[in-house]
Amino acid sequence: MNFRISIFLFGFFLFQAPLMAQDSVKTVLAEKGDGILSLLRKQGVDPYDVYDDFVILNLENLRDSIHLYEGRTYKIPNIILDTVAVVDSIQKQSSEIKEIKGKDYTIFGEVHKTVLSKSEQLKGAVYYLVSGHGGPDPGAMAKYAGTSIAEDEYAYDITLRLAKELLSHGAEVYIIIQDPDDGIREDRILKIDHDEVALGDKKIPLNQLARLKQRVDIINDLHRKNRGRYQRLIVTHVDSRSKGQNIDVFFYHHEKSKNGKKLAESIHKTFQKKYKKYQPNRTYSGTFEDRTSLYLVKKTHPAMTFIEIGNIRNKKDQRRILEPDNRQALAKWISEGVILDFEGGEIGPIR
Known part of the structure; x- marks a missing residue:
């Protein structure tokens, strides 16, 4: 399965806020x-x-x-589900109604396959999304309600949700690690399997170095093919620490990449803003910092951020990744940080 995602944008306008009398x-x-x-x-x-x-x-x-x-x-919220009003001018509002058109992507699963265009804010931008581990390597493991849960399943679900958000804003998206039949899932406990493949239907190696090198080669090859375009890489993992350690979402970047730092900082600022708005009684302790020792941070060419989402072994952090609402919120917050980064323009040459 060679799944390259892009979205076609349609000529219609969306109200930014629903009518909520x-x-x-x-x-x-x-x-x-x-x-x-x-x-x-x-x-x-x-x-x-x-x-x-x-x-x-x-x-x-x-x-x-x-x-x-x-x-x-x-x-x-009171909204129009299938149609949107088209405004002719500030003085004259038309009652004309247009059907919202979308595009289907089977990788998201039957329920979530349709992507509706929300904006063109990311038009011209290219994103490479990598979920940690996969295939023969489930990543960090833990128990929840007597059932085993694996890092790769939750990182993949969040990555798919992020991909759908980015597509809805006009981006071109490459999902580097793919599962042929999972799609976006609404379960708390995500079933563990080992059928993930790398882009191009490539079998994922068991050896860790070979596995990471495979991802680096795919990303860097795409980076060369898209030379001259705005390109960013986002890698998503779930951390594993002692059961008693409750952590926040952390962001890493290459120490010499100004644009990678800016991407990480933009998403970090978005999380700070969201915590302040939605959880004012809780201090957000997540940070963004350089961590060039990570193989994907060191070897990949696009400006990038490496995200660690909580501790899979901690009960509080488990709620963050097990609740589908929370996984959707995480994806949406990351996407808003991505938009903030893109609209902020370049800082120095693209790494």
Whole structure:
């Protein structure tokens, strides 16, 4: 399977905020087991389009600014699902309605395959996304409710969600590690398998050095083919430390890459902003720093950031990656940092 993703942009305009008059907002009671995604989906709403609006509407009624309370009533953002109004001018608003067009990508799975264009903010940008481990190597392992969980499954799910976000803003995206049948999943416990392959349907080697070199070669070859274009690399891992160590999201970059540092810093700043807004009582302790000792940081050519998302062995951090709502939030926050980096322009030559 040689899966190269790109998106075609369509000529229509989207309102940046939904109409949310308080007297017309629908409310719904949260049942046992409901999360933000499942609650919105039950109401026939695309949860990925209105996630932030839902959080803003219900901020005072959420635990840790992201989890629902069973038995409480929540407001559902009022939006038009399948059509958007087209504004002719500031003085005259047209009632013309256009159908939102999308493009399907099977790699995201049947439920999530359709990508709708939200903007052209990343038009012209190329992103290489790598989820850690895969194939014969599951990465860090832990137990949850008596069941084994593996780093590679959760890193891959977050990477797919990030890819979909970047595509929706007009980017060209290459997913370097791929699973032919997983897609984006809404389960807490993601089943472990070993059928992941590298881009071009390449078998992933068991040997660690050979595995990393394979990824470096694929990325650097693509970097050469896309020479002269705006290119960035994002690598996603889940850390493994002692069970008692609760950590935040960390970002690494090459010590000599100004653009890699800027990318890491942009995503880091976005996380600081989100924590301040959604979790004001909790201090965000994640950092961004150079770590050239990491093989992919040292050997790949595009400006890049290497992301560590929590400690898979820590109970608090497990909630961050096991909850599908949290995985979606992580992907969306990373994508917003990516947009911030792209719109900020270049700092020095592209590494």
